[in-house]
Amino acid sequence: MFTLVYQDPDFLVINKHPGVSVHKDDNEQPLLAAVAAQTGDAQLYLIHRLDKMTSGLLLLGRHRQAASELSACFAERSVEKFYLAIGSKKPKKKQGVVMGDMTRSRRSSWKLESSKTNPAITQFFSTTAGEGRRLFLCKPHTGKTHQIRVALRSVGSGIIGDDIYGSEAADRGYLHAYALRFTYQGTLRQFICPPEPGVLWQSPEVQSALQGWSSPWDLSWPKVAMK
Template sequence: MFTLVFEHPDFLVIDKHPGISVHKDDNEQPLLAEVARHTGDEKLYLIHRLDKMTSGLLLLGRHHDAASQLSANFAQRVVEKYYLAIGTKKPKKKQGVVIGDMSRSRRSSWKLETSRENPAITQFFSTAGGDGRRLFLCKPHTGKTHQIRVALRSVGSGITGDDIYGCETSDRGYLHAYALRFPYQGEQWQFVCPPTQGALWQGEAVQAGLAEWQSPWSLNWPVIAGKSKG
C-alpha cells in the first residue's frame, strides 16, 4: 500500500502505491490505518489527497497541532507540488501553462473551461517518453480535482492508463506525485521520490528525462501571466 519515505516527530512522508485510495470507505481509511500500524501511531491526519491511480508523496500529520499547521500551508498555497506523468502522445505545445475554470462533465469527469473566474493553474514541461509517448513534469498552483489529468488532456496528451481521460490502457495510470517542498517551524523541507511501480517509468527516454528534473524547484518554469518566474 505504501513505502515510508521520512519520519519526523510531527509528520510522516510516504510513497503511496498506485491503485490505493486515500478516501474513507465505510468511515474507515485503510491506508492511514495501515501506516499507523507500521509506525505505532494511534492516529494519523491526512494533510492532502491523491487520486486512487496516482502514486507518490503523501504528507500525514502525527498529531492535531502539526496537522493544523501543515494543512494551513496547503490552504495558503505555500506548498510546492511537482508531478510526473506519461502522456499518450505529443502535446500541442512542449511546455507552458494551462489556465481555466473546471466544471463537471459526464460521469466522474471534469472539463476545462475558457473562463478564469476561479481557475486551475498548472505549469508544465515535457520531453520524449519513448514509443511516441511524452514525459511531463507538472507544477500545479491550485488543488482542483483531477487538475493535472484534465490539463494534460486539454493539451492533447491524456495520461497513459487513465481510465477517465486517457486513451491508452496500461498496467497503471501514469501519474506520480514526484516532489514536495514546504515550510514547517522555520525550516524548509523538500522531498523527491522517483516512481518505481510501472513498466513505462523504466524506459530509457523516461529515465533520461528524470535525470534532468532531479531538482524541480530550481528549473526555469514557464511564466504565469501576471506573475514573475518561479
C-alpha cells in the first residue's frame, strides 16, 4: 500500500502506491491504519489527497497541531508540488500553462472551461517518453479535483492508464506525485520520490529526463499570467 519515505516527530512522508485509495471506506481509512500500524502512531491526519490511480508523496500529520499547521500551508498555497505523468501522444504545446475554471461533466469527470473566475492553474514541461508517448513534469498552483488529469487531456495528451480521461490502457495510471517542498516551523523541507512501479517509467527516455528534473524547484518554469 505504501513505502515510508521520511519520519519527523510531527509528520510522516510516504510513497503511496498506485491503486490505493486515501478516502474513508465505511468510516475507516485503511491506508492510514496501515501506516499507523508500522509507525506506532495512535492517530494520523491526512494533510492532502491523491487520486486512487496516482502514486507518490503523501504528507501525514502525527498530531492535531502539526496537521493544522501543515494544512494551512496547503490552503495558503505555500507548498510546491510537482507531478510526473506519461501522456499518450504529443501535446498541442510542449510546455506552458493550462488555466481555466473546472466544472462537472459526465459521471465522475470534470472539464476545463475557458472562463477564469476561480481557475485551476497548472504549469508544465514535456519531453519524449519513447514510442510516440510524452513525459510531463507538472506544477499545479491550485488543488482542484482531477486537475492535472484534465489539464493534460485539454492539451491533447490524456494520461496513459487513466480510465476517465485517457485513451490508452496500461498496467497502471501513469501519474505520480514526484516532489514536495515547503517550509515548516522555519525550516525548508524538500522531498523527491522517483516513480515505480510501472513499465513505462523505465524507458531510457524517461530515465534520462528524470536526471535533468532532479531538482524541479530550480527549473525556469513557464510564467503564469493572471488577467
